[in-house]
Amino acid sequence: MLGYGERTTNTSFTAVDDLTAPGAIGSGRDAFARAGITPADVDVLQVYDSFTITAALQRRGPGLLRTRRGARLHRRRHDPARGALPLNTSGGGLSYCHPGQFGILLLVEAVRQPRGEAGDRQVAGARTAVAHGTGGILSTHATVVLGVDRRLARSSSGRRRHRPVVGDATREHRLTVQTCTQCDHVQHPPRAMCTGCSSMEHLVLRDTSGDGVVDASTVVHRAPRPDVEVPYTVARVRLAEGPIVLTRLTGGNDWAIGDAVTVDWLDLPDGRALPVFSRG
Ligand SMILES: [Zn+2]
Numbered sequence: 001m002l003g004y005g006e007r008t009t010n011t012s013f014t015a016v017d018d019l020t021a022p023g024a025i026g027s028g029r030d031a032f033a034r035a036g037i038t039p040a041d042v043d044v045l046q047v048y049d050s051f052t053i054t055a056a057l058q059r060r061g062p063g064l065l066r067t068r069r070g071a072r073l074h075r076r077r078h079d080p081a082r083g084a085l086p087l088n089t090s091g092g093g094l095s096y097c098h099p100g101q102f103g104i105l106l107l108v109e110a111v112r113q114p115r116g117e118a119g120d121r122q123v124a125g126a127r128t129a130v131a132h133g134t135g136g137i138l139s140t141h142a143t144v145v146l147g148v149d150r151r152l153a154r155s156s157s158g159r160r161r162h163r164p165v166v167g168d169a170t171r172e173h174r175l176t177v178q179t180c181t182q183c184d185h186v187q188h189p190p191r192a193m194c195t196g197c198s199s200m201e202h203l204v205l206r207d208t209s210g211d212g213v214v215d216a217s218t219v220v221h222r223a224p225r226p227d228v229e230v231p232y233t234v235a236r237v238r239l240a241e242g243p244i245v246l247t248r249l250t251g252g253n254d255w256a257i258g259d260a261v262t263v264d265w266l267d268l269p270d271g272r273a274l275p276v277f278s279r280g
Contacts, residue, residue, distance in 0.1 A: 002037070002128070003145040005030025013137040023141035024058045024132060031130070035145035043126040043147075044086045044113045046106040048133040049093045058132050058141070089113065089121045103133030107144070114147045169205065170273040173265045176205040177243050188243035210263035211280055212237040215244055217255045237261055237277050248276040 007023030010016045032038060049055035090109040093102045110131035112118045128147035134140060169176045178190040180203055185196025193200050217235035233249040249255055250264060260280035265273040 001144060001146055003031040003033070003035030004143070005032075005034070006140070006142045008140045010139050011136065013139075016138075020057075022057045022134075022138055024134075024143065027141040027143040028132065031143035031145050037128065037145065042085065042128050042130050042145075044089060044110070044123045044129045046088055046090070046110045046129065046131040048102055048106060049088060050098060050102070050134075052094070054134065054138070055088075055092070055094075057138065058134065086123045086126075089118065089123060103131075103135075103142075106131040106133055107146075110144070110146050167272045169207075170265070170275065171271050173273055175208045175210050175239075175263050175275050177208055177239065177241055178203050179206045186242045188239075188245060208263075209240050212239040212245075212261055212263075212277065214249070214255050214257055214259040214261060216257065217249060219253045235277070245275070248274075249278070250276050251278045 005027035007026040009023040047055050047058045088096075088106075088109075090096055090105060097105070099105075109118070109121075110129035113121075113123055113126040113129045116122060116126075128145065130143065130145050132141070132143045134142075177186050177188045179186050180194040180196055180199060182199045182202035183194065183197040185194055186206075187195055190203070190205070194203055215236040215238045217233050219231050219233050221231045223230045231253050233253045233255055235247055235249045235255065236244050237247050237249075238244050249261065261277035262280035263275050264278045266276055267273045
């Protein structure tokens with residue numbers, strides 16, 4: 001989440017001072033200021049469309065209609081001939097579904113697009129999404145800017161910071177956890193920030209011993225896909241270094257909490273390997 005803004009302007013709709021000036025204007029302004037971007041940087045927009053007029057009013061929040069220049073930009077970006085700003089890519093409340101609290105579905109779509117997980121609806125190259133919702137009868141407005149944070153993704157020199165990936169180490173059958181060189185905290189899965197001291201500059205991946213103990217386990221009897229053999233055991237394993245990993249246990253399905261285990265590897269077709277655990 002890059003930025004967020006919220007406004008409550010009225011309770012009764014009949015008492016609204018100016019029907020053409022929704023709270024979206026203030027919530028949008030705050031969200032963009034906090035994100036440090038402008039409406040021109042937005043790749044995909046999700047707005048609450050309970051009615052046609054709702055969607056039109058809320059687009060004032062992202063600032064697209066606030067000025068004449070903004071209105072021109074808005075028309076240009078919604079003109080298919082010039083390349084439209086993709087709007088409500090899930091289909092929206094009017095044509096897809098409106099279960100009553102549609103806002104959460106706007107957020108789901110706004111997260112999927114920058115992640116590149118939207119399938120057939122994917123907007124090519126989408127890195128920044130805005131979701132805007134309302135509550136009551138246009139009483140409360142909330143705008144959220146989501147995306148790949150360009151400021152965090154680049155180092156001060158302007159070059160992309162190297163982020164080691166756990167999957168890369170598995171090619172060499174090394175199981176790694178993230179360690180903070182400032183406070184010695186160990187965490188998994190990797191995060192942008194140390195949860196021990198909040199540092200974003202001291203995180204490295206370190207090899208583990210591969211040893212651990214079963215923290216909890218369950219036997220799965222129903223295959224998620226036809227090609228998966230059942231039964232199999234899914235477990236939380238507490239590594240000797242401290243963090244918990246979610247994994248599979250191999251070598252039978254009769255496991256108890258506290259059983260000693262050690263890492264084993266299933267090689268994947270792409271060269272990486274999947275860490276599983278067997279009796280230590
Ligand atoms: Zn730390």
